[in-house]
Amino acid sequence: MPIPAKVKRFLDRNKVKYEAIEHRTVFTALDKATTLRVLQKIVGKTLALKTDPTGKPSASYGAGKTYALALIPSNKNLDKMKFKKIAKAKHIDFAKEVWIKKNLKGVKVGAVPPFGFLWKLPTFSDRSLMNQKNIIVNGGTWNWSIKITPAVFKKMIPGLILGGFCKPR
Helix, strand or coil, X not given: CCCXXXXXXHXXXXXXXXEEEECCCCCCHHHHHHHHCCCHHHEEEEEEEEEEECXXXXXXXXXXXXXXXXXXXXXXXXXXHHHHHHHCEEXXXXXXXXXXXXXXXXXXXXXXXXXXXXXXXXXXXXXXXXXXXXXXXXXXXXXXXXXXXXXXXXXXXXXXXXXXXXXXX
C-alpha cells in the first residue's frame, strides 16, 4: 500500500518537494535505517505522546490532558524530563495504541507521519534532525517513507516546536 491519500494530499497541497520511498515492511525506525542503508541519525521516528499541560492554555494546548507528536532520530530515545520542559507539561506518557487507532485515522500504528497538523495536534521535532541534509520520516504505512529536507519540513508544519529532548539509546 502506498502513502495514504490523506498524507499525499497534505504534501501535494503544500507543494513541497519530497521523495516517496518504498521499502520492505519494517516496524521500527532502526530497521528502516538498516533496510535503506542510511545513517540512523537521519531517520526520524514519530512518537504520539499524551501530555498534561500546566499553566495557562496556549494555542497548542487546551485545558486538561492533550496529545502531541514528537519527531526524534531513530538512534535516540525521548528524554521525558527535557520534553516536559519544552511542552510545559506536568506529565508525559506515550499514547496508547487504542488512542492512536481511534484518533490518527488513515495511517498505521507505528508508521505515523510527523505531521500533527493533519490531526490538529502540536508537532515537536528534536533540533538534531534539523541539522541533517535530508531526513526520512514515516509515510503512514510500514513499507513507505518520505524523504524531505529539514527546511521543507519546517516550512510545512505550522507551529512546529523545535527543541533538544533526546538522549542516547
